[in-house]
Every structure is written in structure tokens, then in C-alpha cells.
Amino acid sequence: MLSAVIAADGRLVSRDYSVTPAASGPDAVVAALIQSSRSTLDAAGVTAGELRAIGIGAAGLVNDTLGLVHTSPNLPGWRDYPLKQAVESALGKPVFLINDAHAAAVGELHFGAGKGCRHFVYVTVSTGIGGGLVLNGRIYEGCGGLAGELGHMVIDDQGPMCKCGNRGCWEMLASGKALAVEARRLIQEGEPTSILHYAVDAESVDARAVEQAAAAGDALALSLISRAAYYLGVGLGNIINVFNPERIVIGGGLSNIGDRLLLPAYAEAGRRAFKQPFDTVKFARAALGRDSGVIGAAVFAHQKTEQINNNGQVK
Numbered sequence: 001m002l003s004a005v006i007a008a009d010g011r012l013v014s015r016d017y018s019v020t021p022a023a024s025g026p027d028a029v030v031a032a033l034i035q036s037s038r039s040t041l042d043a044a045g046v047t048a049g050e051l052r053a054i055g056i057g058a059a060g061l062v063n064d065t066l067g068l069v070h071t072s073p074n075l076p077g078w079r080d081y082p083l084k085q086a087v088e089s090a091l092g093k094p095v096f097l098i099n100d101a102h103a104a105a106v107g108e109l110h111f112g113a114g115k116g117c118r119h120f121v122y123v124t125v126s127t128g129i130g131g132g133l134v135l136n137g138r139i140y141e142g143c144g145g146l147a148g149e150l151g152h153m154v155i156d157d158q159g160p161m162c163k164c165g166n167r168g169c170w171e172m173l174a175s176g177k178a179l180a181v182e183a184r185r186l187i188q189e190g191e192p193t194s195i196l197h198y199a200v201d202a203e204s205v206d207a208r209a210v211e212q213a214a215a216a217g218d219a220l221a222l223s224l225i226s227r228a229a230y231y232l233g234v235g236l237g238n239i240i241n242v243f244n245p246e247r248i249v250i251g252g253g254l255s256n257i258g259d260r261l262l263l264p265a266y267a268e269a270g271r272r273a274f275k276q277p278f279d280t281v282k283f284a285r286a287a288l289g290r291d292s293g294v295i296g297a298a299v300f301a302h303q304k305t306e307q308i309n310n311n312g313q314v315k
């Protein structure tokens with residue numbers, strides 16, 4: 001988990017990165033979160049009086065109004081967990097909850113690659129694929145906070161089974177996990193490749209190993225990245241047709257592969273989207289890196305605090 005103190009101008013004053021004890025259950029994760037928050041507050045030299053609010057970007061289905069994390073894909077044992085109340089009682093400040101990909105989109109909207117956009121789509125391509133929709137200058141959360149689950153858009157209904165119950169979700173075809181699974185399958189089938197030089201063994205081959213082998217010119221690694229780029233482009237084409245965004249901002253670890261992945265993906269999107277929305281959309285790499293989520297969560301908390309101060313209640 002990453003905790004940070006963010007100033008009112010979006011400047012990141014201090015940060016604390018610590019391991020999330022996900023397997024130990026919600027109470028252990030919350031204890032670690034509180035400890036991490038205190039560490040970053042101490043490092044920033046911020047007093048209790050100076051801290052206005054706390055924003056938490058959490059993976060999964062979160063509900064800020066109820067203060068709950070309903071479920072989280074990477075946090076076993078979390079079911080309707082009262083995260084807001086737990087952190088408020090420990091740190092004595094108002095806490096606001098937002099989905100982590102939505103937080104990253106808000107961060108990019110205010111201080112990153114989405115600055116100045118009224119309509120943009122943020123796509124994070126890492127182990128999975130997540131997203132955030134900024135429509136009319138605001139994050140679109142949907143009626144239950146679940147909007148923007150771009151990674152579960154079905155691309156191939158005969159494709160690999162996803163944990164969500166569907167086949168061929170976008171993240172099963174174009175994410176880091178998809179790249180690694182396909183690489184391991186082909187290696188097991190005996191395809192000649194140098195990918196194994198970049199991993200301890202076949203089981204531990206990950207997207208990074210494929211990326212390194214591709215950079216060294218390995219044919220199998222290059223074809224795996226072309227395949228991921230193709231599917232990435234199919235999904236981007238859908239997004240362009242559905243949302244007609246001004247900009248698509250792409251972040252996440254896999255996007256660090258850069259042009260080798262992204263340029264063919266953009267070209268594939270162009271073959272699939274309608275001409276006019278494709279001609280007007282701009283593609284941009286996320287500008288805030290790993291900090292987009294903490295900055296966005298802070299912006300979200302700031303906005304909610306302002307609303308309370310102005311209206312006496314949360315809208």
C-alpha cells in the first residue's frame with residue numbers, strides 16, 4: 001500500500017510504501033494502513049490540526065456514503081467492511097472512500113495527463129485492467145460506484161475464463177497476467193525462446209520477463225506482445241466508439257513497455273473505431289505514475305470536505 005501526504009496544490013509532500021498484509025485479513029490490513037498513514041504524516045511534519053481529511057483508494061467495490069468496502073478482488077475476507085469508520089476512529093479525521101482506479105483517474109484529471117479534459121477515459125494496464133471514466137469533468141461512478149470496470153468488457157466470448165465468471169474479458173487477453181499466462185503455456189509446449197533467461201523457472205515467468213526478452217529481440221516474446229497489443233487495441237476501439245473521449249490516458253505497469261505495445265494497439269483501435277471519434281481522440285501516457293491513486297484520493301477527499309463545508313452535508 002502507498003500512503004502519502006498531499007498539499008492543497010497537489011504536491012506530494014511525503015510518501016510511505018509498505019506491504020499490504022492481505023492474507024492476514026481486514027483488521028491486519030487496517031492496522032498496517034493506520035501505521036503507514038502515521039509514518040507519512042510524521043515524515044511530512046504535519047500536525048493533526050493541519051490534516052484536513054483522508055482519502056482512501058481501495059481496489060474493488062467501495063461505497064463512500066455507507067463507508068464500506070463491499071468486496072475487494074485482492075483482499076480476501078473483505079465483505080462489507082466498515083473501513084471509513086475504522087480509520088476515522090483511529091486517526092480522528094474525516095475519511096472518504098473511492099475505488100482505486102477512479103482515484104487514479106481523478107489524480108490524472110487534476111494534476112496529470114487528463115488536465116483540461118472534460119471527457120477522458122483512464123485505462124490502467126497492469127496485472128489486470130482497470131479504468132475510470134471522466135465525463136463532463138467529473139469521475140463517473142455509476143449508481144453503485146462500479147462504473148468503469150473496463151477490464152471485464154468481454155472481447156472474446158470463447159476466450160479464457162475470468163474470475164468474474166465470463167470468458168474472454170479484456171484483462172484476460174491484454175493485461176500483464178494474460179501475457180504471462182500465454183508465455184508460460186507456449187514455453188510448456190516447447191516453443192523456442194529466451195524468455196526463461198529472465199525468470200527463475202517456467203512457473204515464475206511474468207510480463208517483465210517477456211518484456212525483457214522482447215527488448216533483446218526474442219521472436220516469441222515479440223509475438224506475445226503483438227498479441228497483447230492487438231487485444232488492447234480491440235478494447236480501445238470499443239471505448240472510443242462508446243464514449244467518444246477527447247483523450248485516453250493509459251497507465252499501469254504494462255504500459256511501461258511503451259511504443260512496442262502501445263503504437264500497434266492504437267493502430268488496431270483505429271481499424272475498429274468509427275473514423276471521426278478516432279481522428280479526434282488523443283492517446284496519452286499517464287503522467288503521475290504510481291502516485292496517481294494517492295493524489296486522486298486526496299483530491300476526492302478535499303472535494304467531499306468542501307461540499308460538506310458548503311452544504312452541511314455530503315452530496
Ligand SMILES: [Zn+2]
Pocket residue numbers: 151152162163164165166169
Ligand atoms: Zn472478467
